[in-house]
Amino acid sequence: NAGVMQNPRHLVRRRGQEARLRCSPMKGHSHVYWYRQLPEEGLKFMVYLQKENIIDESGMPKERFSAEFPKEGPSILRIQQVVRGDSAAYFCASSPERTAYGYTFGSGTRLTVV
Amino acid sequence: AQRVTQPEKLLSVFKGAPVELKCNYSYSGSPELFWYVQYSRQRLQLLLRHISRESIKGFTADLNKGETSFHLKKPFAQEEDSAMYYCALRGSGATNKLIFGTGTLLAVQP
Numbered sequence: 001n002a003g004v005m006q007n008p009r010h011l012v013r014r015r016g017q018e019a020r021l022r023c024s025p026m027k028g029h030s031h032v033y034w035y036r037q038l039p040e041e042g043l044k045f046m047v048y049l050q051k052e053n054i055i056d057e058s059g060m061p062k063e064r065f066s067a068e069f070p071k072e073g074p075s076i077l078r079i080q081q082v083v084r085g086d087s088a089a090y091f092c093a094s095s096p097e098r099t100a101y102g103y104t105f106g107s108g109t110r111l112t113v114v
Numbered sequence: 115a116q117r118v119t120q121p122e123k124l125l126s127v128f129k130g131a132p133v134e135l136k137c138n139y140s141y142s143g144s145p146e147l148f149w150y151v152q153y154s155r156q157r158l159q160l161l162l163r164h165i166s167r168e169s170i171k172g173f174t175a176d177l178n179k180g181e182t183s184f185h186l187k188k189p190f191a192q193e194e195d196s197a198m199y200y201c202a203l204r205g206s207g208a209t210n211k212l213i214f215g216t217g218t219l220l221a222v223q224p
Binding site: 091107 | 118120148150156157158159160163200202209210211212213214215216217
């Protein structure tokens with residue numbers, strides 16, 4: 001089991017471009033979570049998805065950010081028209097269900113907006 | 115409001131010294147609390163959960179509801195314990211999200 005796979009590991013975008021971050025959960029996991037870590041801050045929850053459903057998006061910025069977890073393929077976090085303030089590490093995690101064991105995290109994608 | 119506070123950004127100790135990483139939480143209800151660890155160049159991984167009352171790599175953490183704390187302790191620090199440690203809270207209800215503290219960097223000196 002390869003664990004939670006995120007790609008790319010590093011992504012550089014110019015202001016105004018789109019960023020697409022991908023997350024493949026662990027085999028058998030149907031729940032995916034996205035977190036963002038800004039410099040000097042802890043991980044902040046963004047969105048919680050199950051297959052084809054957004055369960056909780058209370059941490060998502062109202063504009064430019066969207067997430068999906070299709071029936072087939074990885075979960076995608078999409079940031080449109082990126083700005084410098086979007087530069088951060090974005091972590092994905094997965095779990096088989098609402099488990100007391102916590103999540104399994106990916107290695108993260110570091111987004112740099114220039 | 116649900117909140118996790120880790121007051122120390124950095125904790126530096128010598129090998130063999132006791133370690134206590136502080137974590138306080140704010141939550142009305144019965145929280146589930148976790149400690150995650152991130153070693154250099156590795157992904158974040160679960161260290162322990164309060165409900166299991168386990169000891170992992172010599173670390174323990176006791177939930178103190180009166181003080182709303184979940185401090186992480188180890189009697190004798192090892193150099194390989196050097197890492198970033200995050201305390202996290204999950205509330206009850208339909209959401210499955212974790213609320214993280216800002217983390218404490220533990221540096222164990224030889």
